[in-house]
Structures are given as C-alpha cells and as structure tokens.
Amino acid sequence: MANFDDRYPLDKWRDADHSVMKEFSLAGKKGFVTGAAGGIGRSAAAAWAEAGADVALVDLPAKLEQLESLAAEMSGKYGVNVVALGCDVSDPNSVAELKTALVDRLGTVDIAFLNAGICLMGDSIDIPFDKWQKTLDINLSGAFMTGQIAHQIMREHGHGGSLIFTSSTAGHTVLNMGGSPAPNMSYSVTKAGVTRYTQYLAAALAPYGIRSNAITPGYIWSGIFGDSVTEEGHDAMLQMVPERRFARNDELQGLLVFLASDASSYVTGTDTPIDGGLLVY
Numbered sequence: 215m216a217n218f219d220d221r222y223p224l225d226k227w228r229d230a231d232h233s234v235m236k237e238f239s240l241a242g243k244k245g246f247v248t249g250a251a252g253g254i255g256r257s258a259a260a261a262w263a264e265a266g267a268d269v270a271l272v273d274l275p276a277k278l279e280q281l282e283s284l285a286a287e288m289s290g291k292y293g294v295n296v297v298a299l300g301c302d303v304s305d306p307n308s309v310a311e312l313k314t315a316l317v318d319r320l321g322t323v324d325i326a327f328l329n330a331g332i333c334l335m336g337d338s339i340d341i342p343f344d345k346w347q348k349t350l351d352i353n354l355s356g357a358f359m360t361g362q363i364a365h366q367i368m369r370e371h372g373h374g375g376s377l378i379f380t381s382s383t384a385g386h387t388v389l390n391m392g393g394s395p396a397p398n399m400s401y402s403v404t405k406a407g408v409t410r411y412t413q414y415l416a417a418a419l420a421p422y423g424i425r426s427n428a429i430t431p432g433y434i435w436s437g438i439f440g441d442s443v444t445e446e447g448h449d450a451m452l453q454m455v456p457e458r459r460f461a462r463n464d465e466l467q468g469l470l471v472f473l474a475s476d477a478s479s480y481v482t483g484t485d486t487p488i489d490g491g492l493l494v495y
C-alpha cells in the first residue's frame with residue numbers, strides 16, 4: 215500500500231506559518247465585480263476590499279458617476295485601490311474594452327465576481343421576444359463574456375484565480391413568486407445556464423489553477439426588486455422561506471470572501487445556496 219502522507223500532510227496545523235484565518239485574506243489579489251452599483255455587487259466589492267484586494271467596480275456606463283463615488287468611499291475606508299469602470303456586459307465590444315481597462319488599471323485579475331443581472335416584469339409564457347433576448351444577453355451572454363475575459367487574463371498572465379458567478383434559486387426550481395413580483399421565466403432559464411456554465415469552466419480551467427463556483431441567492435433585499443414588492447407579496451414570497459425573511463446584502467459577504475480566497479482552494483464547480491432554506495422545499 216502506498217503512503218501519501220508526504221503529499222497530503224495530516225497535521226499542517228502544526229506548521230509554524232500555518233494559519234487558517236490567514237487563508238481568508240485577499241491581500242495582494244486583484245479583482246473585479248460586475249453589477250457593482252447594485253446591492254449584492256457593491257456589498258461584495260466592499261467585502262473584497264476589506265479583505266485586502268484591489269477591486270474594479272464594473273457597471274453600466276450610465277452609472278459611472280455612482281461607481282466613482284463608491285470607489286472613493288471604499289478606497290478611503292479600506293486603504294486599497296478601488297477603481298470604477300463602465301461596461302455593458304451584453305455588448306462584446308464593451309467587454310473587450312473592459313479587458314484592456316482591467317489590465318491597465320489593476321495589472322491583472324486574480325478574482326472575478328460575474329454578477330450583473332436583470333429580471334424584467336412580465337417575464338412569463340407570452341413574453342415578447344425582445345424581452346426574452348435582453349434577459350439572455352445580459353444574464354447569460356454577459357456572464358459568458360465577462361467570465362471569459364477574466365480567465366483569459368489569468369491564463370495570459372500565467373497564474374490561477376477564482377471565478378464566482380451569480381445564479382439564483384430561480385435557476386434550480388420554478389418559483390411560485392406568490393404574485394409579487396411577476397413571474398421570471400427567461401430569468402430562470404438564464405440562471406440555470408449560468409450554473410451549468412460555472413460547472414463547465416470548473417472542469418475546463420482546473421489545469422490552469424482556476425476555480426469556478428456559483429452562488430445561488432434566494433430573496434436578497436436589493437435593487438432588483440425595485441418597488442415591485444407589496445407588503446402582501448413580501449409575506450406571500452416568504453411562505454416558501456424557512457427563515458421567513460429576506461437576506462441583507464452583507465449576509466453574502468462571508469461566502470464571497472471564502473470563494474475568492476485560498477481558504478476555498480479545493481472548492482470548484484459548486485453552486486452554494488444562500489437562501490434562508492428556500493430550496494429545501
């Protein structure tokens with residue numbers, strides 16, 4: 215029988231320089247977050263900045279002013295380099311420009327949170343084609359293109375990294391939204407695609423030291439709901455959630471730091487629900 219103890223030390227914790235808490239640090243890493251003007255995105259970017267990473271905040275060019283103000287606030291609070299970059303993730307030219315800007319402004323990319331997304335009203339069986347297409351362009355093609363430039367930069371620069379995609383409970387099950395907000399057919403289809411894309415990349419990119427994981431938020435109170443949720447709808451939606459509440463954006467921060475950091479070095483191809491138990495039903 216072979217003994218693999220040399221390859222897989224059983225008591226690494228005994229090493230003088232070993233510290234599991236240090237593995238959660240993002241010091242020295244560089245990354246970008248799409249949808250960074252939105253609730254989940256800006257909270258994620260703040261978490262990465264607090265953990266020591268330099269971060270590019272990426273959102274629609276129309277939101278550049280808001281991004282610049284967030285970048286100044288985060289740089290000031292956490293003492294790292296936070297920059298603002300406008301990009302429409304559904305536009306191939308805009309994403310190509312983003313790739314150049316990321317290398318110019320950060321030097322490289324070690325971690326990326328591909329998170330921009332929309333959920334349009336009236337998204338059900340009679341949805342007009344243009345709404346269907348827009349949802350696919352942003353949620354699915356946007357994740358594809360921004361994920362692609364991230365792993366291309368990592369491979370071109372000869373180092374590994376961590377990609378994190380935002381799926382949704384709606385990508386795993388057909389949610390009965392309790393009437394508020396309206397249904398989400400094309401949204402669900404795109405999020406199921408995001409999960410499978412995440413898994414494909416995990417298999418294809420492992421030889422390069424690049425990990426690929428997704429998060430699956432349940433109901434997180436953020437911009438995506440706009441003012442579409444009534445008090446009655448809120449209560450109806452939460453009938454399906456054992457925790458009986460929405461999450462706050464900051465409740466996703468721990469998972470997002472973990473997945474970006476070396477503490478998750480053997481975690482790839484996963485899609486972790488953070489949903490107050492919604493998917494148990």
Ligand code: NAD
Nearest residue numbers: 249251252253254302303330331382431433434436437438
């Ligand atoms: P949000 O509306 O606050 O943020 C989404 C951001 O994406 C916005 O800032 C928006 O400007 C940006 N965006 C939209 N189209 C874009 C484009 N073409 N190019 C670049 N940026 C674009 O909503 P959020 O809840 O923070 O959503 C973030 C992600 O989380 C989305 O992918 C969403 O589908 C997903 N999600 C949210 C929930 C929830 O309950 N909030 C649940 C599951 C999944």
